[in-house]
Amino acid sequence: MFTIVKREEMAAGTIILNEIEAPLIAKKARPGQFVILKANEEGERIPLTMADTDPARGTITIVYMVVGKSTALFRDLKVGDAYQDVIGPLGKPTHLERVGKVVCVGGGTGVAVLHPITRGLKEVGNEVTCIIGARNHGLLILEEQMKAASHDLRVCTDDGSYGHHGFVTEVLKEVLQAGEVKLVVAIGPVPMMKAVSAITREFGVATMVSLNPIMVDGTGMCGGCRVTVGGETKFACVDGPEFDGHQVDYDELILRLRAYQEEEQKSHQHYCNVRDAA
16 A cells, blocks of 8 residues: 555646655656556556655655546545555656756646656756746646756746746747757647647757556556557557657547547546535
8 A cells, every 4th residue: 555645736626746655666766757556446547657756755746637537536535545556667767868958848737747857857967948837827836846946947828827828839939949959858738749849840959758648557568558659659658658759649649548538537427426425
């Protein structure tokens, strides 16, 4: 069992932070790696990239948005409750090296995934500009942490309620036009990563994205997390989750992510109805 030692509702109960006791994982985990969690026997296996680790405390931190039954199960867990299973660290860690000027772009809960990567890129000596965005101010997460992890933080909201009124891609264009950017790291909704990759391709800037396809076992055996990168089939769990953003077939990824959308919505609604009636 993996006990929750801290729980924080970050955006009106829809985005939740959990700090979880997992000393062996915390000791070995590196930026960019993920874990697979299961709340209980009624929950499914959910992959989440770690937002932080604390080897001294023996904890890992995850941030998730409630979108279906299993994440609703996660939301119902309180401090002192425990996840039945947490498996990891999984996936390849981020390759961190000094390249010069780096731009890290995060959207939604992707900001949590971006946090340890941004910090790691700064620690190895890069000049890091970070651009984060959300639909509105209430959904913006980890602003202070991202400010500390970078040299220059730019904030965007789609509705203009905070920071730049518009998309992260608009600010990214300005930064790319201003100087010699060597690397862009983009993590967030697939349409955002697709748009970022299209812009950076125009500027000839190397781009890394972190993909979140449907996943089952997380060890490369089931093939459920397959994605097409550079015309080849890759498994996000063992070949990724990070890939060259200019090589990803985003349209295929979007279709695969929508494959069980209707079933997920029905399952979520049924769970909420049963819980509320209890």
